[in-house]
Amino acid sequence: MANHEAREGPSEDAWNAADYDDQCAFVYEYGERVTELLDLDEGTRVLDLGCGTGHLSRELVDRGARVVGVDRSAEMVARARDRYGGVEGLRFVQGDARDLVAAVGTDSTRTFDAVFSNAALHWIPGPAHDAVLDGVRRLLKPGGVFVAELGGRKNVESIVEAVRRELDDRGYDAEQPWYFPSIGEYTPRLEAHGLEVRDAQLFDRPTTLDGDAEGLRDWLAMFGDGLFPSLSDEAYDAVVDGVEARLEADQYRAGSWVVDYRRLRFRAVRTEATPE
Numbered sequence: 001m002a003n004h005e006a007r008e009g010p011s012e013d014a015w016n017a018a019d020y021d022d023q024c025a026f027v028y029e030y031g032e033r034v035t036e037l038l039d040l041d042e043g044t045r046v047l048d049l050g051c052g053t054g055h056l057s058r059e060l061v062d063r064g065a066r067v068v069g070v071d072r073s074a075e076m077v078a079r080a081r082d083r084y085g086g087v088e089g090l091r092f093v094q095g096d097a098r099d100l101v102a103a104v105g106t107d108s109t110r111t112f113d114a115v116f117s118n119a120a121l122h123w124i125p126g127p128a129h130d131a132v133l134d135g136v137r138r139l140l141k142p143g144g145v146f147v148a149e150l151g152g153r154k155n156v157e158s159i160v161e162a163v164r165r166e167l168d169d170r171g172y173d174a175e176q177p178w179y180f181p182s183i184g185e186y187t188p189r190l191e192a193h194g195l196e197v198r199d200a201q202l203f204d205r206p207t208t209l210d211g212d213a214e215g216l217r218d219w220l221a222m223f224g225d226g227l228f229p230s231l232s233d234e235a236y237d238a239v240v241d242g243v244e245a246r247l248e249a250d251q252y253r254a255g256s257w258v259v260d261y262r263r264l265r266f267r268a269v270r271t272e273a274t275p276e
């Protein structure tokens with residue numbers, strides 16, 4: 001999914017966790033605002049779904065929670081354990097969001113007060129979200145809360161469109177590796193899984209990338225490989241040059257790239273009546 005050889009086209013979950021920490025601090029810095037949507041008491045049990053390198057899991061523990069962080073990427077989980085493995089009340093497991101109960105443990109159903117997720121759910125293909133939401137419901141206690149933020153409808157659309165056009169000009173098709181739902185699309189899915197939506201917002205959050213002039217190129221290398229088919233190094237570089245040229249006038253300001261992030265944020269509660 002990220003930061004691997006874009007030239008070879010999309011592959012599975014090969015993240016470079018160290019580069020992610022170096023270049024993408026903004027992901028978890030913005031995520032701190034999402035953690036604030038959780039009411040935490042001492043000992044509140046939280047599952048951090050798509051915990052990455054664990055910074056927000058750690059933040060939740062600092063605020064009193066006991067946290068299990070789950071991520072599909074072995075490299076992310078290894079780095080999270082390296083950094084925070086000794087922290088009391090915090091553990092990390094590797095596992096697939098589509099089979100959360102298996103990842104966290106079958107004895108964990110109905111044991112979490114909250115499931116939290118920041119900037120992770122959009123990596124999961126749309127049709128698979130029913131399996132994800134089923135797992136979230138099963139892990140939550142009745143009355144437990146699911147708080148999440150993901151890329152919303154038209155997230156990073158200028159980048160997706162510029163890549164599509166540059167590829168099209170060269171006779172290639174672009175891929176769409178992400179799922180960016182609207183409120184109208186996602187909230188019925190939550191409710192179909194016994195997760196009653198109490199609040200949902202879709203909003204623009206223009207985001208300044210790290211890396212100055214290289215920021216967009218670095219972002220594409222870190223996150224964007226799923227957009228590209230198999231390309232030679234030369235063809236890949238030419239597409240990225242073209243993307244930069246297309247976006248420069250609107251999105252390169254005072255030496256930094258500013259990207260059109262849009263967020264879907266919601267808070268939903270597991271209703272008492274839902275079974276398991």
Ligand code: BEZ
Nearest residue numbers: 119150151155178223261
């Ligand atoms: C996001 O957080 O919205 C995002 C990050 C990487 C790729 C696409 C979207």
